[in-house]
Amino acid sequence: MTLAAPNPVAPPLSLQPQGWVRYLSFSTDHKVIGLQYIVCGFLFYLIGGLLAGAIRTELATPLSDFMPRDTYNEVLTLHGTVMIFLWIVPVVNGGFGNYLIPFYVGARDMAFPRLNAVAFWMIPPAGILLITSYLLAGAAAQSGWTAYPPLSLTTPAAGQVVWILSVLLLGGSSIFGAINFIATVLKLRRPGLKLMQLPMYCWAMLGTSILVVLSTPVLAGVLVLLSFDIVAHTGFFNPSLGGNVVVYQHLFWFYSHPAVYIMVLPAFGLVSEILPVHARKPLFGYTTMVYSIMGIVFLGLIVWAHHMFTSGTPPWMRLFFTIATAFIAVPTGIKFFNWLATLWGGKISLNSAMLFSCAFILHFVFGGITGVSLAQVPFDIHVHDTYYVVGHFHYIVYGGTVFVIFASLYHWYPKFTGRMLNEDLGRLHFLLTFIGFNLCFLPQHWLGLNGMPRRVAEYDPAFTIFNQLSSIGALLMAVSTLPLLINVVLTAIRGELAGDNPWRALTPEWLTSSPPPVENWKGEAPLVLEPYGYGRRSEEYGRKAEEVAA
Amino acid sequence: MTSTISEAADQSVHQPQHGAGHGEEHRDVRMFGLATFLVADGMTFAGFFAAYLTFRAVNPLPAGSTYELELLLPTINTVLLLVSSYTFHRAGQACRADRLVTSRAWLLVTAALGATFLAGQMVEYFSLPFGLTDNLFASTFYALTGFHGLHVTLGVICIAIVALQTHRGGVITARDHFGLEAAELYWHFVDGIWVVLYGLLYLL
Numbered sequence: 001m002t003l004a005a006p007n008p009v010a011p012p013l014s015l016q017p018q019g020w021v022r023y024l025s026f027s028t029d030h031k032v033i034g035l036q037y038i039v040c041g042f043l044f045y046l047i048g049g050l051l052a053g054a055i056r057t058e059l060a061t062p063l064s065d066f067m068p069r070d071t072y073n074e075v076l077t078l079h080g081t082v083m084i085f086l087w088i089v090p091v092v093n094g095g096f097g098n099y100l101i102p103f104y105v106g107a108r109d110m111a112f113p114r115l116n117a118v119a120f121w122m123i124p125p126a127g128i129l130l131i132t133s134y135l136l137a138g139a140a141a142q143s144g145w146t147a148y149p150p151l152s153l154t155t156p157a158a159g160q161v162v163w164i165l166s167v168l169l170l171g172g173s174s175i176f177g178a179i180n181f182i183a184t185v186l187k188l189r190r191p192g193l194k195l196m197q198l199p200m201y202c203w204a205m206l207g208t209s210i211l212v213v214l215s216t217p218v219l220a221g222v223l224v225l226l227s228f229d230i231v232a233h234t235g236f237f238n239p240s241l242g243g244n245v246v247v248y249q250h251l252f253w254f255y256s257h258p259a260v261y262i263m264v265l266p267a268f269g270l271v272s273e274i275l276p277v278h279a280r281k282p283l284f285g286y287t288t289m290v291y292s293i294m295g296i297v298f299l300g301l302i303v304w305a306h307h308m309f310t311s312g313t314p315p316w317m318r319l320f321f322t323i324a325t326a327f328i329a330v331p332t333g334i335k336f337f338n339w340l341a342t343l344w345g346g347k348i349s350l351n352s353a354m355l356f357s358c359a360f361i362l363h364f365v366f367g368g369i370t371g372v373s374l375a376q377v378p379f380d381i382h383v384h385d386t387y388y389v390v391g392h393f394h395y396i397v398y399g400g401t402v403f404v405i406f407a408s409l410y411h412w413y414p415k416f417t418g419r420m421l422n423e424d425l426g427r428l429h430f431l432l433t434f435i436g437f438n439l440c441f442l443p444q445h446w447l448g449l450n451g452m453p454r455r456v457a458e459y460d461p462a463f464t465i466f467n468q469l470s471s472i473g474a475l476l477m478a479v480s481t482l483p484l485l486i487n488v489v490l491t492a493i494r495g496e497l498a499g500d501n502p503w504r505a506l507t508p509e510w511l512t513s514s515p516p517p518v519e520n521w522k523g524e525a526p527l528v529l530e531p532y533g534y535g536r537r538s539e540e541y542g543r544k545a546e547e548v549a550a
Numbered sequence: 551m552t553s554t555i556s557e558a559a560d561q562s563v564h565q566p567q568h569g570a571g572h573g574e575e576h577r578d579v580r581m582f583g584l585a586t587f588l589v590a591d592g593m594t595f596a597g598f599f600a601a602y603l604t605f606r607a608v609n610p611l612p613a614g615s616t617y618e619l620e621l622l623l624p625t626i627n628t629v630l631l632l633v634s635s636y637t638f639h640r641a642g643q644a645c646r647a648d649r650l651v652t653s654r655a656w657l658l659v660t661a662a663l664g665a666t667f668l669a670g671q672m673v674e675y676f677s678l679p680f681g682l683t684d685n686l687f688a689s690t691f692y693a694l695t696g697f698h699g700l701h702v703t704l705g706v707i708c709i710a711i712v713a714l715q716t717h718r719g720g721v722i723t724a725r726d727h728f729g730l731e732a733a734e735l736y737w738h739f740v741d742g743i744w745v746v747l748y749g750l751l752y753l754l
Contacts, residue, residue, distance in 0.1 A: 111579050179586045187579040213590045218597035225601070225693060234682060234689040236601070242612060242686050247604050251597050 026121065028113035029518055033120050034099030035416060038409075040120075041091035044082050044127055049478060051079035056440070056474035059467050064457035072457035073142035074159075078134055080145030081163065084259070085170045086127045088401050092266040093212075094120065094177050096408055097205050099416070100273075101181060103509035103516075104199045106190025106525040111183035119176035126169035133162035144455060146252060149226060149237035149245050157230050164227045171216045171223075174262075178209035178216075185209075190525050196290070199507050199531045200283060203290050204269025207297040211258040211265070214301060219255030222248060246311050253304035261300040263397055264364075265293060267404035268335055271357050274411050275339055277505045278354040279346030282532040285338040292331030299328045309377050310384045318377045325375035329368065336365055352426030356407030359434050363399025367392055370445065385455075388448025394441045406433065406484070414502045418514040419495030425487040429480055436476025443469045507531045584732050588739045591701075595743050598697065599750060602690045606754075615685045619752050620677070627670045628748050631702075634663035635741045638709070638734050648724035650716050657713035657730075660737070664706040671699050691751060698747055701740045708733045 022032050023039070054075050058066040067075070098116065102109055110116045134140045141163035143152035152160050185198070185206045226248065228234045235241025237248040276283045283289065305313055305321040313321075339361055348354065370392040374380050383389065406429070413421045443466040448454075452463045459467065501510040509516070511526045611617070641656035680688040712733050715721040722730050 107576070112583055115583075175587075175590050179583050179590070182586050183579045183583050187582055188576060213586060214593055217590045217592075217594035221594040221597040222601070224697075225598075228689070228693065232682060234693075235686055236605075236689055236693075241683075242609055244605055244609050244686075247601050247608075250604070251601060254597070 026117050028109070028117050030098045030102050030110045030113065030116065031516060031520075033116050034095050034097070036120050037090050037095035037098060037123075040123060040127075041087045041095060044086035045091075046481070047131065048079055048082035048087055049481065051075050051082065052474060053478055055079060056471040058457055059459070060471040062459050062461045062464055062467075067457075069457045070142060073144075073155075073455070074134055074140040076455060077141050077144050077163070078130070081130060081141075081167070082127070084145060084263070084397075085167060086123065086130075088263045088397060088405075089170075089174060089259070090123055091405055092263060092270070092401055093174070093181075093205070093208060094123075096201075096270060096405075096412070097177070097181055097266065099412070100199075100201055100509060101184055101205055102188075103512075103520060104202050104507065104531075105185060105188050106193055106508060106527065107184060107188040108519040108521075108525070110180045111188050112180050115176050116180050119173045119180070122169050122173035122176075126166045126173070129162060129169070130166040133159050133166075146256070147223075147226065148252075149229065149243075149248050150239060152226065153229055153238055161227055161230055164223045164230075168220055168223060171220045174212050175216050178212035181205045181209040182213070190527060192527050193529070196287070197529050197531070200272035200286070200289055201266070201269035203293050204265045204272070207293045208262050208265045210297055211262050211300060215255040215258040215262075218251050222251035222255075246308070249308050249311055250305065253307045254301075257304040257307060258300045260396060261296055263401050265296065267360070267401040268293065270404050270408045271339065271360055273507060274353050274357045274407055275342045276532045276534055277411070277503050277507075278351060278357075279343050279348045280534045281342055281346040282534055283338070284341035284344075285334070286532070288334050289338055292334040295331035296328060299324060299331070303328060303375075306375050306380070309380045322375050322377055326372060329372050332368055336361065336368070351410070351423055352421070352430055353407045353411040355427065355430045355434075356403045356410065359430070360400055360403040360407065363395050363403060363437075367395030367400060370395065383448050385453055386448035387444040387452045387454055390454050391441045391444035391448060394437075394444075399437055399441070403433070403437075406430075409484075411503070412509075413491075414498030415509055415514050415516070417492070417495070418498055419491050420498045420502060421491050421495070422487050425483045425490075429483040429487065432476055432480030432483065436473045436478075436480055438473070440470050440473025440477060443467075443473075506533055578728070580728055581731060581735065584735060588736065592739070592743070595697070595746075598690075598694055599746070602694060602750065605686050605690060609686055611685055611687055615680070615687065617687055617754075619691075620674070621752060623670055623674050623677075624748060624752050627667050627674075628744065630663050630667050630670070631741045631744050634660045634667070635738050637663065638737050642727075642730060642734050645716065645722060645727050645730055646724055650718060650720070650722070650724075653722075653730075654713050654716040657709055657716060661706050661709040661713060664702055664709065664737075668699060668702055668706065671695065671702075694747055694751060698740070698743060701743070705733070705737050705740050708736065 022029070023036055025032075027033065027036075054067065055072070058064060058072055060066075064072060098110065136158070139156050139162075140159035141147070141152070142155040143160065147160065147163065185202050186195075189195075189198070225234075225236045229236050229238055229243070233241075235243040237243045237245050239245060272283055272289065303321055303325045305317055306325045309318055309321075343358075350358075370388070374383070374389065374392060410421055410426055413419070447463055447466050447470075450463070452459055452467075498514050500512065500514055502514075503510070506528065508526050508528045508531070511528070512521050606617070637656050637660045641653045641660060644650075644653035644656060675692075680691075682689060682692050708729075712722060712729050715729060
């Protein structure tokens with residue numbers, strides 16, 4: 001261990017950019033970086049949403065009459081890549097993680113603030129790279145977000161290579177972010193704060209970051225090999241040159257199954273912060289929550305081949321991965337019942353944050369159950385590569401994670417800006433999103449069970465009615481973005497002032513001004529030993545503890 | 551105080567002043583960060599190794615190709631790298647004992663060993679009977695050794711920079727020598743990977 005170096009990071013306050021400029025600058029303030037992630041991610045969400053709109057417009061009729069089939073493939077690939085790598089992963093990890101984790105561990109910034117800024121600034125170039133490749137005629141990636149060879153070896157090479165470069169940049173950003181979270185949670189805790197006293201989101205981010213560190217490099221490696229196949233004509237994954245496509249699938253899913261947990265574990269953490277505040281009850285089963293997060297991390301790393309039951313996997317492999325996958329339902333179920341028990345008998349205020357959180361629980365249990373069904377080999381072989389999978393997946397990542405992102409936005413917006421979001425517009429936003437989402441994705445399960453394949457621009461006319469329902473749902477989802485945007489703009493102009501702690505919450509980010517000052521607290525960082533001590537005689541417990549510590 | 555013994559000992563040295571205002575010190579976690587990064591880096595190699603082993607188990611080589619490789623040069627290279635880990639260790643010892651001139655000498659020896667390894671690797675590349683795209687084993691061989699060679703190249707550059715910084719009044723001192731320590735950890739990692747790689751590619 002080297003001796004104490006002065007914090008190598010923070011330049012004097014006067015050197016940190018102030019005002020709006022700082023959001024476009026190489027700021028090292030974790031709060032600025034967090035908001036950069038969120039705003040940047042939301043812009044990509046709008047782009048990804050437009051692409052989803054294009055997909056649903058095409059699928060409103062059985063013929064490919066809205067765009068050519070190759071364009072459809074490009075749009076589909078870009079939609080998946082943008083939504084996963086540029087919206088959900090950055091926002092739910094980098095966005096809320098950077099904003100909240102230093103508060104939760106009682107630190108003034110992340111462990112490596114400059115690395116943090118580097119990690120964020122890798123994202124806009126990667127996004128621009130990805131999207132501009134679609135402006136080059138005939139040069140865009142068309143092989144979906146999975147980029148399976150040999151398909152990815154036969155579609156336009158330039159677009160595929162640009163896609164790989166972009167994903168490599170985003171993977172690097174993700175790894176740097178994860179290193180920062182692990183170091184911050186494990187090493188930067190305020191003295192006197194034990195791991196088991198941290199708010200649940202810290203555990204979720206620790207688990208997620210472990211997954212990122214262990215699995216993302218494998219994706220990076222396999223994509224480099226894929227790019228060799230495209231550029232240098234090696235034959236790693238090219239059967240005609242003696243290569244092996246299944247190896248690509250194994251290595252790809254070794255990242256991309258954990259990627260589902262990289263997207264959803266932070267959402268578990270965020271929802272575990274939101275529910276106790278608005279139900280005025282302690283989080284139920286803290287210890288079991290922690291162990292189930294770590295259980296999901298472990299199991300999440302050993303279930304990847306359940307994506308490959310139709311890839312000629314041997315029977316022992318099918319058996320192992322089926323059982324391991326079914327086991328994930330146990331820790332996930334524990335979390336589900338803990339959330340229900342947290343709500344049970346609580347003094348619930350059904351505001352926008354709470355509505356989105358409750359809808360998350362509903363969607364997640366549905367997506368979880370369809371997930372368990374997909375783990376069963378006979379069933380999976382029947383619905384593999386059908387819309388059933390699309391429906392299941394969107395129930396997890398949209399009905400699950402994106403709903404939590406919206407819940408978090410309503411919950412923490414007062415802290416971000418010092419102003420409350422309008423509740424009426426918030427509930428309208430919720431209603432439209434909730435109806436639109438379910439209308440869009442519930443019929444897809446039926447479509448899949450009846451054999452409609454995914455990733456096609458044309459389909460059997462027998463599927464028309466459910467596809468049209470789905471497209472109407474997508475339209476509602478697009479409309480639902482408007483109340484949110486109007487809400488944010490109106491609030492920025494003349495929103496109700498929030499004060500420091502509008503929700504009377506106990507977690508440390510509320511024990512400072514809104515928005516918080518650079519370095520988070522004017523005085524000493526508070527020592528919050530019981531972040532969920534609601535319903536006790538004094539809800540000022542956190543502050544009391546702080547006085548005791550002082 | 552609830553921290554573990556090692557943390558407590560650490561804090562007694564550093565005296566972190568939480569709440570001391572701007573520019574405060576916290577415990578130096580850079581080595582921890584680097585170690586975490588090396589875990590990630592190691593996973594990249596693990597992915598490559600897994601791919602290589604699966605290729606070998608499942609995909610037969612075309613007739614006339616072989617997994618056999620010339621062993622002499624890579625074995626000498628392996629010895630060079632292992633020795634370089636030792637010389638780096640000596641550089642670290644000397645630095646901590648405030649013998650900066652000695653430390654610098656050991657660093658230069660380490661960098662020279664690393665550079666010799668790279669030269670040996672080049673010689674091997676040019677003497678191999680197969681090229682990058684000849685067969686699956688050839689491709690995997692070049693990908694693995696090439697990726698490792700990139701790591702060695704980066705390591706040699708880092709060691710050279712650290713050597714330049716190690717002198718009286720330089721950046722590296724007996725008290726504060728993060729750069730040296732980081733380069734050392736990284737170098738041991740790269741050597742460790744090579745040992746696995748040597749076993750899998752040449753001996754298996």
